[in-house]
Amino acid sequence: MEQAPPDPERQLKPAPLEPLGGPGAVLEAAAGEETEGTREDSSGVDTMTGNDFWLKKIEISVSEAEKRTGRNAVNMQETYTAYLIETRSVEHADGQSVLTDSLWRRYSEFELLRNYLLVYYPHVVVPPLPEKRAEFVWHKLSADNMDPDFVERRRIGLENFLLRVASHPVLCRDKIFYLFLTQEGNWKETVNETGFQLKADSRLKALNATFRVKNPDKRFTELKHYSDELQSVISHLLRVRARVADRLYGVYKVHGNYGRVFSEWSAIEKEMGDGLQSAGHHMDVYASSIDDILEDEEHYADQLKEYLFYAEALRAVCRKHELMQYDLETAAQDLASKKQQCEELATGTVRTFSLKGMTTKLFGQETPEQREARIKVLEEQINEGEQQLKSKNLEGREFVKNAWADIERFKEQKNRDLKEALISYAIMQISMCKKGIQVWTNAKECFSKM
Amino acid sequence: MGAQGGAGLAAAAGGARTAGMDGERLASGSSELAVGESPRGGAPIPGGSGSCSLMQADVLDLDEDEDDLEVFSKLETRRELEAPPRNHYWSWVLTHKTGKGWTKDDTLSLCLPSTLPTILRLSLCSKDASLMDMNSFSPMMPTSPLSMINQIKFEDEPDLKDLFITVDAPESHVTTIETFITYRIITKTSRGEFDSSEFEVRRRYQDFLWLKGKLEDAHPTLIIPPLPEKFIVKGMVERFNDDFIETRRKALHKFLNRIADHPTLTFNEDFKVFLTAQAPELSSYKKQGPGLLSRMGQTVRAVASSMRGVKNRPDEFMEMNSFIETFSQKINLIDKISQRIYKEERDYFDEMKEYGPIHILWSASEEDLVDTLKGIASCIDQCCKATEKRMTGLSEALLPVVHEYVLYSEMLMGVMKRRDQIQTELDSKVEALTYKKADADLLTEEIGKLEDKVECANNALKADWERWKQNMQNDLKSAFTDTAEENIRYYEQCLATWESFLTSQTDLPLEEDSEDKI
Numbered sequence: 019m020e021q022a023p024p025d026p027e028r029q030l031k032p033a034p035l036e037p038l039g040g041p042g043a044v045l046e047a048a049a050g051e052e053t054e055g056t057r058e059d060s061s062g063v064d065t066m067t068g069n070d071f072w073l074k075k076i077e078i079s080v081s082e083a084e085k086r087t088g089r090n091a092v093n094m095q096e097t098y099t100a101y102l103i104e105t106r107s108v109e110h111a112d113g114q115s116v117l118t119d120s121l122w123r124r125y126s127e128f129e130l131l132r133n134y135l136l137v138y139y140p141h142v143v144v145p146p147l148p149e150k151r152a153e154f155v156w157h158k159l160s161a162d163n164m165d166p167d168f169v170e171r172r173r174i175g176l177e178n179f180l181l182r183v184a185s186h187p188v189l190c191r192d193k194i195f196y197l198f199l200t201q202e203g204n205w206k207e208t209v210n211e212t213g214f215q216l217k218a219d220s221r222l223k224a225l226n227a228t229f230r231v232k233n234p235d236k237r238f239t240e241l242k243h244y245s246d247e248l249q250s251v252i253s254h255l256l257r258v259r260a261r262v263a264d265r266l267y268g269v270y271k272v273h274g275n276y277g278r279v280f281s282e283w284s285a286i287e288k289e290m291g292d293g294l295q296s297a298g299h300h301m302d303v304y305a306s307s308i309d310d311i312l313e314d315e316e317h318y319a320d321q322l323k324e325y326l327f328y329a330e331a332l333r334a335v336c337r338k339h340e341l342m343q344y345d346l347e348t349a350a351q352d353l354a355s356k357k358q359q360c361e362e363l364a365t366g367t368v369r370t371f372s373l374k375g376m377t378t379k380l381f382g383q384e385t386p387e388q389r390e391a392r393i394k395v396l397e398e399q400i401n402e403g404e405q406q407l408k409s410k411n412l413e414g415r416e417f418v419k420n421a422w423a424d425i426e427r428f429k430e431q432k433n434r435d436l437k438e439a440l441i442s443y444a445i446m447q448i449s450m451c452k453k454g455i456q457v458w459t460n461a462k463e464c465f466s467k468m
Numbered sequence: 469m470g471a472q473g474g475a476g477l478a479a480a481a482g483g484a485r486t487a488g489m490d491g492e493r494l495a496s497g498s499s500e501l502a503v504g505e506s507p508r509g510g511a512p513i514p515g516g517s518g519s520c521s522l523m524q525a526d527v528l529d530l531d532e533d534e535d536d537l538e539v540f541s542k543l544e545t546r547r548e549l550e551a552p553p554r555n556h557y558w559s560w561v562l563t564h565k566t567g568k569g570w571t572k573d574d575t576l577s578l579c580l581p582s583t584l585p586t587i588l589r590l591s592l593c594s595k596d597a598s599l600m601d602m603n604s605f606s607p608m609m610p611t612s613p614l615s616m617i618n619q620i621k622f623e624d625e626p627d628l629k630d631l632f633i634t635v636d637a638p639e640s641h642v643t644t645i646e647t648f649i650t651y652r653i654i655t656k657t658s659r660g661e662f663d664s665s666e667f668e669v670r671r672r673y674q675d676f677l678w679l680k681g682k683l684e685d686a687h688p689t690l691i692i693p694p695l696p697e698k699f700i701v702k703g704m705v706e707r708f709n710d711d712f713i714e715t716r717r718k719a720l721h722k723f724l725n726r727i728a729d730h731p732t733l734t735f736n737e738d739f740k741v742f743l744t745a746q747a748p749e750l751s752s753y754k755k756q757g758p759g760l761l762s763r764m765g766q767t768v769r770a771v772a773s774s775m776r777g778v779k780n781r782p783d784e785f786m787e788m789n790s791f792i793e794t795f796s797q798k799i800n801l802i803d804k805i806s807q808r809i810y811k812e813e814r815d816y817f818d819e820m821k822e823y824g825p826i827h828i829l830w831s832a833s834e835e836d837l838v839d840t841l842k843g844i845a846s847c848i849d850q851c852c853k854a855t856e857k858r859m860t861g862l863s864e865a866l867l868p869v870v871h872e873y874v875l876y877s878e879m880l881m882g883v884m885k886r887r888d889q890i891q892t893e894l895d896s897k898v899e900a901l902t903y904k905k906a907d908a909d910l911l912t913e914e915i916g917k918l919e920d921k922v923e924c925a926n927n928a929l930k931a932d933w934e935r936w937k938q939n940m941q942n943d944l945k946s947a948f949t950d951t952a953e954e955n956i957r958y959y960e961q962c963l964a965t966w967e968s969f970l971t972s973q974t975d976l977p978l979e980e981d982s983e984d985k986i
Contacts, residue, residue: 251830265816283798433836451963462952
């Protein structure tokens with residue numbers, strides 16, 4: 019797997035400390051090591067043994083979330099949540115970590131960071147952010163952004179995002195990313211100064227390219243189809259899962275009503291009383307066990323959601339390719355027509371309709387000098403065009419090569435992560451069944467003692 | 469009069485295993501019980517006293533001595549009682565430790581768990597057809613006291629039945645006026661009083677209603693099993709919906725079998741006719757019975773007396789009443805909760821059906837995850853099936869039982885009312901006596917009869933109450949235990965599925981990893 023040639027302006031120079039080996043060594047390490055640090059627990063221990071640009075192990079964690087009020091752009095009061103990002107460097111072998119940086123960021127700043135990365139690293143499948151608003155909720159979960167459970171899950175999602183970026187062999191070296199983690203004030207201005215918004219391809223241009231491109235690389239076309247399928251199937255799955263969760267919640271909670279009634283009934287029964295009372299208690303236990311079960315399932319749903327959003331990132335890379343390819347094709351077409359024009363002028367034949375041809379007919383032939391001048395201009399243009407075409411071609415091929423490398427990396431990551439998520443789902447189900455067996459066995463014992 | 473008393477009884481029960489066959493003739497005034505081959509039970513019966521009093525006879529007062537119990541694992545004993553004095557009849561009250569009890573006024577057949585000590589109490593009760601709300605139209609009613617033969621069978625298998633009833637094969641009948649369903653009732657029996665050993669008849673719901681009415685009339689303070697409701701108000705208007713018919717069929721089956729198991733009701737004549745008579749016979753039989761006017765008279769009296777309210781309800785019936793009230797509340801709630809659980813499980817099942825196939829769909833676009841995804845899909849589908857099984861289990865084990873007891877609790881309230889009515893009649897006559905000095909003699913006689921009636925009614929209820937409570941505990945206990953068992957099985961099944969999936973997934977990576985390490 020190879021790296022895109024780092025843009026010296028955007029990439030960081032190695033830190034003052036001695037690098038482990040030259041830049042080449044770091045690259046190799048990056049190639050081998052990979053995303054061990056991505057899926058960690060919420061404390062966010064991420065040992066980037068080769069991918070770090072500080073050349074020491076670092077840990078990133080989004081450790082807290084806090085409600086804040088402030089004034090927004092139109093000077094109105096608003097409430098938002100801020101997240102505390104802590105970066106620790108782990109000294110040597112004893113694993114002691116020292117807090118190097120800690121600052122607060124809000125969701126919109128994360129968005130800004132990501133948009134920046136999308137513009138400057140179009141060949142990279144940029145990790146997605148957790149959802150802005152709660153979707154695929156089942157009835158018990160609120161769709162309120164201020165809801166503490168939602169905030170908590172978002173905190174985990176944001177941490178995951180940072181870890182993924184930090185462990186990406188290319189993205190981790192980005193200066194703006196580094197500043198995001200280290201420079202609280204002024205960061206927004208710094209990002210905006212890069213002028214990345216201007217560099218972004220317009221949606222319209224991209225759409226146009228998608229329709230008109232003639233010969234995109236087939237792999238990207240397939241990838242686009244794949245990402246559409248992925249998105250559709252995961253959305254469907256999440257929707258049904260939410261409904262199943264809803265129903266399951268109902269089944270468990272209704273059993274809780276038994277508890278109260280059994281207890282009241284036991285008051286009038288002599289022999290059955292004890293059995294009823296304790297059975298009722300177990301029904302209560304059963305009913306309340308669903309809360310934890312479904313909370314775990316939410317984490318599973320979040321893991322799937324990440325890949326739902328990754329589908330969009332994949333499509334972004336495909337779009338970029340299409341755009342470049344279209345650009346290339348247009349440039350080649352332009353060049354071809356200019357060459358033709360030149361030829362026609364030189365030979366005096368008019369094979370195709372042209373304005374020049376028309377005006378010539380109307381206003382008479384031009385003088386040989388004029389013709390010469392025009393041919394000269396055209397030839398210059400042709401030259402330029404050929405140069406441009408060459409470089410565009412090169413760019414295009416570079417892009418395809420790098421993008422495809424990242425896509426391969428992404429595919430492996432996806433397979434690993436999804437498999438792990440699906441297995442964790444099975445583990446959750448097993449735990450749920452075991453709890454169920456225990457509660458009902460206890461209840462049965464109570465019933466049989468009645 | 470020999471008062472042999474308890475000691476004599478014990479001795480008789482424990483000691484004598486001499487061969488004495490049946491047919492011991494009682495000396496007047498004492499009742500003896502010959503049990504098995506030998507023992508004589510003797511009990512004091514104060515000689516035929518006035519028609520107003522109840523004579524207590526304690527027969528067969530068994531202690532928990534094992535010897536006594538062994539005796540009762542032997543088979544038959546037969547006893548003949550001296551004819552009761554004019555206007556009296558024998559009433560048996562059998563109670564044993566768990567409180568199962570009942571009364572029977574003509575023949576007596578007992579099935580006793582052999583492990584329980586038993587007391588058989590004979591009472592001499594006054595009989596007056598107009599005061600007793602008994603069904604006096606049974607042709608079996610002995611007009612000659614001498615023909616009363618009391619048989620006591622002790623059987624070592626408590627549930628050795630001699631009457632087997634099934635209700636099945638619902639059929640729809642269409643006439644010009646109406647459409648209705650009949651159910652086939654097959655009865656198999658070894659009892660002598662039935663003309664044959666097997667009967668097959670068709671009955672419709674109305675016939676069941678008639679039977680229930682007759683039983684209630686004959687035994688106002690016995691707990692008659694409940695019938696399934698006429699209509700289910702919510703949801704189903706369609707009376708001929710398959711599920712409704714099946715549920716009703718099962719409930720009717722239960723109804724008849726409960727009657728058959730009831731020590732008193734099982735010998736009811738109307739019950740026998742119901743089981744054996746073909747349709748036309750039954751119609752003409754139904755037309756006999758108290759005329760409409762006399763029934764109306766009874767109803768009016770009943771309503772009037774219930775309006776007056778009961779002043780002196782004995783304590784035990786106060787307790788009973790309050791139990792019934794609370795029980796009724798709770799069982800109704802449990803019925804609602806259980807129905808709701810069924811509904812939620814059904815909804816869950818419906819959603820689950822869609823859940824598995826999505827994973828299969830997904831596996832079509834993921835080459836590397838095919839096995840995992842298909843595995844999960846298959847697990848989900850299996851859990852789905854297990855859920856369906858659980859639902860079915862719930863609807864068979866729990867819902868019908870709980871619902872039956874909802875209906876029972878309504879029945880019980882009716883029984884309490886009827887008991888109260890009987891008492892009110894007595895109370896009002898007593899009151900009348902204190903005010904109207906005239907007709908004192910007539911009133912006193914009536915009061916005497918009413919007192920007997922009240923006593924009988926109370927005893928009947930008490931005994932049946934104990935039996936009912938025992939059944940209720942057993943039935944609900946097994947219903948809930950079965951439900952718990954269903955749930956355990958459900959979770960065990962799901963657990964096995966997921967665990968086997970997990971092992972299949974976590975074994976493989978060992979191979980995959982080694983391939984990837986290049």
